[in-house]
Each structure stands twice: as structure tokens, then as C-alpha cells.
Amino acid sequence: MNKVKTASQIVSELRDGMTVGIGGWGPRRKPMALIREILRSDLKDLTIVSYGGADVGMLCAAGKVKKLIFAFVSLDFIPLEPYFRIARQQGELELMEIDEGMLLLGLRAAAWGSPFIPTQVGLGTDVIKNNPDLKVINSPYDDKEWVAMPALKLDAALVHVDRADERGVCRISAPDHHMDDWFVRAAKKSYVSCDEIVDSHHFNSPEVARQVFWERSLTSAVCHIPGGAHPTSCAPFYGIDNKHFLRYNKSAKEGGFTEYSDTFINGKTEQDYQALLGGIDAIKQIPQTTY
Amino acid sequence: MTSTQYSLAELMICAAAKAFVNDGEVLATGIGVIPRLAASLCMSTSNPDLMMTDSEAYLLSEPNPIGPRDDDFVQQNETWMGFSRIFDNVWSQKRHAMIGPTQIDKYGQSNISALGADYDKPKVQMLGVRGLPGNSISHANSFFVPSHNKRVFVEGECDVVCSIGYNPARLPKGYQLDDIDIRLVITDICVMDWQGPNHQLRLVSLHPGVSVEEVIEKTGFAIHIDNDTPTTAAPTHEQLAIIAKFDPHNLRAKQLKDNPPGVRETAKTEGDK
Numbered sequence: 001m002n003k004v005k006t007a008s009q010i011v012s013e014l015r016d017g018m019t020v021g022i023g024g025w026g027p028r029r030k031p032m033a034l035i036r037e038i039l040r041s042d043l044k045d046l047t048i049v050s051y052g053g054a055d056v057g058m059l060c061a062a063g064k065v066k067k068l069i070f071a072f073v074s075l076d077f078i079p080l081e082p083y084f085r086i087a088r089q090q091g092e093l094e095l096m097e098i099d100e101g102m103l104l105l106g107l108r109a110a111a112w113g114s115p116f117i118p119t120q121v122g123l124g125t126d127v128i129k130n131n132p133d134l135k136v137i138n139s140p141y142d143d144k145e146w147v148a149m150p151a152l153k154l155d156a157a158l159v160h161v162d163r164a165d166e167r168g169v170c171r172i173s174a175p176d177h178h179m180d181d182w183f184v185r186a187a188k189k190s191y192v193s194c195d196e197i198v199d200s201h202h203f204n205s206p207e208v209a210r211q212v213f214w215e216r217s218l219t220s221a222v223c224h225i226p227g228g229a230h231p232t233s234c235a236p237f238y239g240i241d242n243k244h245f246l247r248y249n250k251s252a253k254e255g256g257f258t259e260y261s262d263t264f265i266n267g268k269t270e271q272d273y274q275a276l277l278g279g280i281d282a283i284k285q286i287p288q289t290t291y
Numbered sequence: 292m293t294s295t296q297y298s299l300a301e302l303m304i305c306a307a308a309k310a311f312v313n314d315g316e317v318l319a320t321g322i323g324v325i326p327r328l329a330a331s332l333c334m335s336t337s338n339p340d341l342m343m344t345d346s347e348a349y350l351l352s353e354p355n356p357i358g359p360r361d362d363d364f365v366q367q368n369e370t371w372m373g374f375s376r377i378f379d380n381v382w383s384q385k386r387h388a389m390i391g392p393t394q395i396d397k398y399g400q401s402n403i404s405a406l407g408a409d410y411d412k413p414k415v416q417m418l419g420v421r422g423l424p425g426n427s428i429s430h431a432n433s434f435f436v437p438s439h440n441k442r443v444f445v446e447g448e449c450d451v452v453c454s455i456g457y458n459p460a461r462l463p464k465g466y467q468l469d470d471i472d473i474r475l476v477i478t479d480i481c482v483m484d485w486q487g488p489n490h491q492l493r494l495v496s497l498h499p500g501v502s503v504e505e506v507i508e509k510t511g512f513a514i515h516i517d518n519d520t521p522t523t524a525a526p527t528h529e530q531l532a533i534i535a536k537f538d539p540h541n542l543r544a545k546q547l548k549d550n551p552p553g554v555r556e557t558a559k560t561e562g563d564k
Contacts, residue, residue, distance in 0.1 A: 025374060051374075052419075070419055071419050071420060071421055071422070072418045072419035072420075072421040073418070073419060074418055074419075079417075079418065080416070080417060080418070084416065085416040088405065088412075088413055088416035089412065089413060089414070089415070089416050090412070091409075091411050091412030095411075097404065097419055097420055098420070098424075099420055099421075099422060099423070099424035099425045100374075100378075100421055100422045100425070101378040101381060101382070101422060101425040102424070102425070104375060104378055120428050120429070120463075121382075121424050121425040121428060121429070122424045122425075123424075123428055123455060123463040123466070124427075124428065124452075124455030124456075124458070124461045124462065124463055124466075125400075125420070125423075125424045125427070125452050125453060125454060125455055125461075126404075126410075126420075126451050126452040126453070127420060127424050127453075129452075130410055130451075136463075138464075142465065143464070143465045144463070144464060144465030144466065145463050145464040145465060175347050175348035175349065175373070176347065176348040176373035176374055177373065178373070178374055178375075179374065179375060182375070290358065290359050290360060291345060291346035291347050291355075
């Protein structure tokens, strides 16, 4: 089965009002080329589930987000995401703000077909107060109360991997695959962008096979976009583009998102975008971060 | 032998390292340069059983120095420790985190999410609750405060209560206040803990040259003060050498405004009178 599609084909399968999960973590391994394609589309009223970075900031700035389900939004070395911040301070977003572990449990509940997973996480905090839909229940087995973290069922998951074959076998060789496997398992459809399309023999060695975190039956489509995670990182090919994030962050104070989008996204192809950055070769020169 | 030449950052690192001394075999997570160096110092001296990560995806047998490292540096990996596994560790309770919240209230509740009275339209949006709800109900937590003032130690409750504290009104069914485990608070003027009456914030030690009055003045709620408050112990030469080893680029010098000395000038002046 050949699942290879273009970014625009993938985005054309999304609908207004969908709940979309985005893989990666903060400034690491985000499917940014797919996000840029959404920004160029007419899609609106999305519910976004994310360990948020610029993916959330850009979608907020472009008015694509109706509701955000999140634990944080951050660019790491720039702690506060500028456009998420603006959207929140203007009171624009409907929110489900939960602990980052609760988000994982919600994805797992969806993946396992369970309506909720009980957890102590959130008790005693404003997570309960600010999410009136979040139920606190009695346990049939002890005398404590528990948060019933509901399943976060996704209509679609968008993730970026370093390598995939055309049948949807996906490899993440970065140090952390984050929660991408759970996003994929929680979703009706999973769309994967990859830096390299490889032959299926690529996965044969046990070491490589251990870096495949879900079965290909869960991958709906694969899109080949070298550099597709930029400006976030995709090890082993390129690190976080701090310089670009500074440029992005600055745009929030000078010119706004329209200026950033007109320069890099609006009316541009991915090739145009990369040409503005010196091309894919320049992207591949960006070193990995040392923590 | 203690040193007389040390920065306030170094004093705080040594004071903060004490938080982990009696932890045994737990994951010590210090968020930020000073807390991370504190955990590194403790792991390489008084509590070698501690565990630390590379702040990305591996658990280490020895802490990594902060910042760029030589090409021949071999990271002492022990096991994979990606984010999903961090939660397994958090919920197993075998962890002690030290973070720097934007607000801390008299109950030990903290806030890194947003500031302002209107949650739907905050005055200042920050990170979000991140992992604080889970950390606070699962394992030990300490706080690091680079600038001790009333904006941090707020008068009422935090604007967004991200972590559970010693607040009877918010105590979940089936829980005791003693189930919550908040340890040390290390600030730029003192060390405190939550072992006053009914878990009131208590002054443990004053940094050299700081008065009890200054701490009271800069804290937005009443704290417990014992009759005699000792001075925070000065770093030893050995501790300073270890800190320098783990911070070869001297990032600790950039953590506090103007990198003040550990022994304040004003204190010296008063002492001379």
C-alpha cells in the first residue's frame, strides 16, 4: 500500500471544527511544514491538543484555534511563546489547561477505548476549578477521590519523523519520541511528515526496529518534506533554529504575525520558505542543542 | 574549610544542595542553572545515590556539566528516560523536583501559569500549569526564588494554583496535609521550609548580612521565626571546585542580577561600626 501524499492533500482531508493532536514537544520535532500548510488553508475552529510550541503560537495567531487542550506552550530557550501569550491575554481562547501527565493519560484513554483514566493528578489545584467538565469521582476500591481524566479522542494526529517508508512505517531516531505514539494511537487518522522516505529494508536491524513506535496500520498518510520540522529540531538531521525563533519572537513586537507570515508562509511554497533560510543544506547545518 | 570568596549564586547552590541530602535513591530534577547545579553538587558529594537526567532523554550515572562540552566528552548514560517515562517516575514518587515558581502563597501553592484575576483573559500569560499538579501530589518539591519579594510570596492565594499545598480548604477527600511534601525554599536572602506550626513557612537560615526584618518585609504573608536563626553556611573550597567543574562556562554568574557576592557589602559596613 502506498500512503505517500502531498502536504496539501493531507490538509485537504482535515475539516473545520476537528480535534487535531500535534506531536513533538515545545521546540522539538514538530510537523511545522504541515502546520504551515494549515496556515495557508481556510481551515478554522480547530481544537488543538499539543505539548505546545510555535505550532500552537502560529495557529493561534492565524485565528485557527477555537479551543486549546494543553499543559504548556513554550519555545524553551524563549520560555514564553509570544503569539500564544497574545491570544490568551486578549481572551480569545477556549481552554482545557491540564497537567502534562494528564494530557498523556487522556491520549492513552482514547487509544485504549476507555472513557477515562483515574489519576490523583490535578487534585487540590485550579486544574479542577478551571475545567468544570473535569469530573472528580469516588473510587470503588478505596476512600479517596480521583480525577477522571477523559479520553482525548483526536480526529487527526500530525507528527514529524526522521524516516518513513511509503507504507507508513515510521522511525524516530531522536533521543525522545515524546508522546507521538500516543497521539497516533488516540487519532482516527494519523498524518506523518518525514525528512527521508526510505526503502522498507531500512527497518530490518533490531536497533532500528526498536525506533519504530507504532504499527504502520496506524499511519494514514506519509508526506516527504526534508526539513519539514524547521524551525524545530529533527535529530539526527538538524537542531532547533534559535536564530529563526528569535526572528519569530521579535515579529510579535514588530509587525505582528502578518509580517512574519507574509515573509515566510503566506503565498509561499515550502521551497520558497527554505530558500529564504539558505536552503535545506543550511537547515541541515543547524547543530543539536546541548542541555 | 569554608571560603570567604564566593558569589550569592554559589551560596544558594550549596544551600539548595542540602535539599537532596537525605533523599536516597530518587530522581533529582533541578530546573534552571542554580537548582541543576545544586542537584549535581549533592549527587557528587553527600548523596551519590541520587539520579539525574541529561535534561533530554537519558538517565546519567554522573551529572553532565552545563553547556557546550568537548567533542570527546562521554555522557554517562544509565538508561533511556524520555518524557513518557518521566511520568512513570513521577507517579512512582521517586523524585524530588526544585523549580522556580512565579508566585508562592502561604499554603505552599505555586503558580507558573498566568497572572491576573481573570483566568479567561489573564494580565500576563506564562507557561501553563506544566507538570506542577502531578509533581506536587506525587513527590517531594522544593522552590528556588532568585528574587525574594512580595510579588513572588503573594499575600492571598496564587492567581492560578498550579500545585497542591498545605491548604485545608483544597485538601482532597482521603488525604492528610502531611501527604503533601514541600521541602526547602531557597531565596536570594534566606532559606525556609514548611515546618512551622500547621506547615507555616518557617525561616531556617539567613544569608550573610540579611536581617530577619528584611525577610519579613519582603514576604507577603506571616512566616514562623524561631528565636535564633543561624546564618546560611558558606560554601567550602571543595564545593566551589565541584560547582566550577559542573559549570565550566560560569553560567551561574548570569543567574542573579549583577552577580552579587555571597557576603553583602552592607553587612560588612555595619560590622565595621
